[in-house]
Amino acid sequence: MKSPLDPPGRLLLGPGPSPVDPSVLDALAKPVLGHMDPEFVAIMDQTSDRLRSVFRTRNPLTFPVSGTGSAGMEASMINVLEPGDSIVIGVNGVFGARMADAAGRAGAKVTLVEAPWGEPIDPEALGSAVRSVNPKAVALVHAETSTGAQSPVDLVRREIGPAPLLIVDSVTSLAGIALEVDKWGIDVCFSGTQKCLSVPPGLAPITFSPRAAQAIADRTTPVQSWYLDVSMLRKYWEEGDGGRTYHHTAPVSMVYALWEGLRLVLEEGLEDRWARHQEVGEFLQQELTDLGFKLYAKAGCRLPQLTSVTLPKGVDDNLRGRLLNDFDIEIGGGLGEGAGKVWRIGLMGFGAKRANAIRLVQSIRALVS
Secondary structure (H helix, E strand, O other): OOOOOOOOOOEEOOOOOOOOOHHHHHHHOOOOOOOOOHHHHHHHHHHHHHHHHHHOOOOOEEEEEEOOHHHHHHHHHHHHOOOOOEEEEEEOOHHHHHHHHHHHHOOOEEEEEEOOOOOOOOHHHHHHHHHHHOOOEEEEEOEEOOOOEEOOHHHHHHHHOOOOEEEEEOOOOOOOOOOOOOOOOOOEEEOOOOOOOOOOOOEEEEEEOHHHHHHHHOOOOOOOOOOOOHHHHHHHHOOOOOOOOOOOOOOHHHHHHHHHHHHHHHHHOHHHHHHHHHHHHHHHHHHHHHOOOEEOOOOOOEOOOEEEEEOOOOOOOOHHHHHHHHHOEEOEEOOHHHOOOEEEEEOOHHHOOHHHHHHHHHHHHHHHO
16 A cells, blocks of 8 residues: 555645645644643633634634634524524625525525625625614625625624624635724624635634624524534633533644644734735736736725636636646636636735745746747
């Protein structure tokens, strides 16, 4: 039997996962502790503290869900919503639609506020919907991974008023662009490790405001999922009089990796990290425009960490396969209405470097010349 495992080295410039810093890979190889070991509990507490810093929140209930970003999305919906509750959801791409699907499966009455793909959700439209249906919650995607468009979450609370819980998908935005959970009045915010945090996929950082946590405590029906029930998860991630309560076996090595990834984010500084993503993203977008690609997301809402482009005449979507096979570079194709017509290119976290953008552009030029 062939050994050891030997996957090829790829430059990951797709919509995720992103390249992983060697020190994060080293953390994955550290000795495994028991998930109730006091030493590991201390690492859990440090990880939650660092997540609070990166989310820009003081919320006590802040921890990584054991699962990818989609688990964080589902945990947000099924814990806050009970059958019959009303929610307004902004949809301008695949992942807003997924939130709407999850809310519907939780038995909620879903009102959609839609925007064209590649454009932001209009906060005023959310406010108008709130005044119409008086929902328990409002939800939207901060950085829509399917289109490369950013919605102005910072303006949403002002438009929807103080009453609805505000739920935000920050899977592609956390540590890549400005995100201020407390300042912007966000009640539930979830993310994923594999984007701008540059940690392998497997955990979903999440934070609940005190009033969101109270809404969960006040439920009259049980949460649909035992595994994602925050009323039980918080007993594992928060220390009470009786110490930690066993819920599930935490993915110990992944928590190590997140601990290290967050250390690197905070060592660099959030503002400096946001600026790095902005600089290299703008550089790539200019280079691709010069090659004849057209930027897909609307001007004024384009993400720097995830660039979406429509293909110029003579460039076939199959070239992505040649980039992978000939140059060991992975980029993403379009989803939904962008399938076969759009490329999605990520310069996220450890991968947000001008050298990576140059390598990609040179490789594309070699294929289309």
